[in-house]
Amino acid sequence: MLLKELSALASPLNDQQIGQLQLAASELSPQQLAWVSGYFWGVSQTSGAAQPISQAAAAVSSDPAGKLSIIYASQTGNAKGVAEALKAEASTAGIKAELFDASDYKGKNLAKETHVIIVASTNGEGEAPDNAIELHEFLQSKKAPKLDNLKYGVIGLGDSSYEFFCQTGKDFDAYLAKKGATPFIERIDLDVDYEASAVEWRKQALDTVKDALSVKTEQSGQVVQLPVGQAAHATTQYSKQNPYTATLLTSQKITGRDSGKDVRHIELDLEGSGLTYQPGDALGVWFKNSAELVSAILKQVRLTGEEQVEIDGESISLQKALIEKYEITSANPQQVSKFSELSGSKKLEKLAQDKDKLRQYAGNTQVIDLLSEKKTQLTAEQLVGLLRRLTPRLYSIASSQTEVDEEVHLTVAVVEYKQGDDTRFGGASSFLSHRLEEGDEVKVFIEHNNNFKLPQDDNAPVIMIGPGTGIAPFRSFVQERDNRDAEGKNWLFFGDRTFTQDFLYQVEWQKYLKSGVVNQLDVAFSRDQQEKVYVQHRILEHSAQVWQWLQDGAYIYVCGDATRMAKDVHDALITIVEQQGKKNREEAEQFVNDLRKAKRYQRDVY
Numbered sequence: 001m002l003l004k005e006l007s008a009l010a011s012p013l014n015d016q017q018i019g020q021l022q023l024a025a026s027e028l029s030p031q032q033l034a035w036v037s038g039y040f041w042g043v044s045q046t047s048g049a050a051q052p053i054s055q056a057a058a059a060v061s062s063d064p065a066g067k068l069s070i071i072y073a074s075q076t077g078n079a080k081g082v083a084e085a086l087k088a089e090a091s092t093a094g095i096k097a098e099l100f101d102a103s104d105y106k107g108k109n110l111a112k113e114t115h116v117i118i119v120a121s122t123n124g125e126g127e128a129p130d131n132a133i134e135l136h137e138f139l140q141s142k143k144a145p146k147l148d149n150l151k152y153g154v155i156g157l158g159d160s161s162y163e164f165f166c167q168t169g170k171d172f173d174a175y176l177a178k179k180g181a182t183p184f185i186e187r188i189d190l191d192v193d194y195e196a197s198a199v200e201w202r203k204q205a206l207d208t209v210k211d212a213l214s215v216k217t218e219q220s221g222q223v224v225q226l227p228v229g230q231a232a233h234a235t236t237q238y239s240k241q242n243p244y245t246a247t248l249l250t251s252q253k254i255t256g257r258d259s260g261k262d263v264r265h266i267e268l269d270l271e272g273s274g275l276t277y278q279p280g281d282a283l284g285v286w287f288k289n290s291a292e293l294v295s296a297i298l299k300q301v302r303l304t305g306e307e308q309v310e311i312d313g314e315s316i317s318l319q320k321a322l323i324e325k326y327e328i329t330s331a332n333p334q335q336v337s338k339f340s341e342l343s344g345s346k347k348l349e350k351l352a353q354d355k356d357k358l359r360q361y362a363g364n365t366q367v368i369d370l371l372s373e374k375k376t377q378l379t380a381e382q383l384v385g386l387l388r389r390l391t392p393r394l395y396s397i398a399s400s401q402t403e404v405d406e407e408v409h410l411t412v413a414v415v416e417y418k419q420g421d422d423t424r425f426g427g428a429s430s431f432l433s434h435r436l437e438e439g440d441e442v443k444v445f446i447e448h449n450n451n452f453k454l455p456q457d458d459n460a461p462v463i464m465i466g467p468g469t470g471i472a473p474f475r476s477f478v479q480e481r482d483n484r485d486a487e488g489k490n491w492l493f494f495g496d497r498t499f500t501q502d503f504l505y506q507v508e509w510q511k512y513l514k515s516g517v518v519n520q521l522d523v524a525f526s527r528d529q530q531e532k533v534y535v536q537h538r539i540l541e542h543s544a545q546v547w548q549w550l551q552d553g554a555y556i557y558v559c560g561d562a563t564r565m566a567k568d569v570h571d572a573l574i575t576i577v578e579q580q581g582k583k584n585r586e587e588a589e590q591f592v593n594d595l596r597k598a599k600r601y602q603r604d605v606y
Helices: 015-026 030-045 050-059 078-092 107-112 130-138 167-178 195-213 291-300 318-324 333-343 346-352 355-363 367-371 380-386 427-435 468-483 506-515 535-541 543-551 565-580 585-597
Strands: 068-073 097-101 115-121 151-157 188-190 244-253 263-269 282-286 308-311 314-317 393-396 407-413 416-419 422-425 441-447 462-465 490-496 520-525 555-560 601-605
Touching: 068 078, 068 130, 078 097, 078 115, 078 151, 078 195, 107 130, 115 167, 115 195, 130 167, 130 585, 151 167, 151 195, 188 195, 244 427, 263 427, 282 427, 291 318, 291 367, 308 318, 308 380, 314 318, 318 380, 333 346, 333 355, 333 367, 333 380, 346 355, 393 407, 393 427, 393 468, 407 427, 407 468, 422 427, 462 468, 468 490, 468 506, 468 555, 490 506, 490 535, 520 535, 535 543, 535 565, 543 565, 555 565, 565 585, 565 601, 585 601
Parallel strands: 068 097, 068 115, 115 151, 151 188, 462 490, 462 555, 490 520, 555 601
Antiparallel strands: 244 263, 244 441, 263 407, 282 393, 282 441, 308 314, 416 422
């Protein structure tokens, strides 16, 4: 029997309980529903299952010490993962804790809190993630209340290669302090290899608040461990820490022979995994580094690779560590500064003194080329001390499960460029495209992205703007809407270099256009004419129509390059609102900002 068919006459539940169950179930994926089903069955098999919970509830003091509210501001899922781990650890420690998506948290409620931890990633150039824009703005406004009774902690997640490292975390720290709140633990700013430091900070934070927040029984004063589900079931779910081993089905180049870019359509087999995803989600890929590149690095620093290094309590060879455990392609500013000290290079020492030039150099240099700046013999410990831990790459999923079932598709641009006489490759993209053969294994996980989702209303119009590999999620969007027989109109803007060489998935788009699934397709090929034409130009050319779609309730989605394209498209949208809506610049900016808050303007940019 389906939940929607339940009634109080047909079940032991009353109408209110049925309503609550239907509401909860509507927000769960099939995999989550299966897990909940197993959990409830397990509870029902426990002798007197309902009694211990009610007794525990009765034993809790009527005046508990308080609770810890955990709020995550997350763009790609990292901050959410850290917050979820914190929530689980708090519950295990007997600390009453609640977890909130920043978009679901009312800023005024901070005045009622005693203890809050904010886990915040940073988007673009120091911007708050989309789900935290409203809370971020609220705390800067005059509406924000005094928070003299609030104690708080902040975890900032970021990438030190960028100028505005952990800016959102720094902002929340400053805004809360300005309103009178007191930090109970010092803010921590974490880089891309954040896992170990995050674990240590969480433990310290919970140890600090445990006495104030642990829920105690009235009679014995013993801590009651609140029910948090069955850990044995939770650990069987595939995740970043416990990835699924998929196999490669297809790796097909989809740019032309004469294209200046190598873009691959990748298909992976998820059969039997139980993994589910929604359009807009990403696939995390754990990759292995090139053995050839490892050999070149070892030769450069005069090591054999047979040296032993200890990683996570395990002793392994340096060669294996460089292949599986460390990032050995992209350099970063801290690495450049450290190597300047180890090598004594005057060039690097000068670079390290200029933050802008240092960041620019690191962003355009691979580790092997940094080490080549000055011949330096390093110990195995010095070499791994220079390197960041390997982190998975996230790729926007280019398929809908309603279309491909137990497969997942990606659109991967191979990072490849010349450095003198040598060719440099990206770590993950070259692994997927060049080193992985059909049938080979790759470890993957699903990274859900609730900030980039199709509207629930299938009648809503959708405008999709995705140049280059930014087209990936829109392939999944259109497959999903086609299979759902959605009535809403679909308008796609695509751009790349040339029509003949770089029109990704051209045959598919033409098929969707002919069948009416895609109502309008506008393309911009920058090198097919003397003047450069980009997607923002096409958007402006259709200003009146874009404005009308917005008036009709359209949702706008942008995916791709954050540095230029996303900014130019954003400016184009403001210009359209300004001109077509007869608003001044400030009003137009507010209009577009309100679209973002209403989740009618969503971006997945990188």
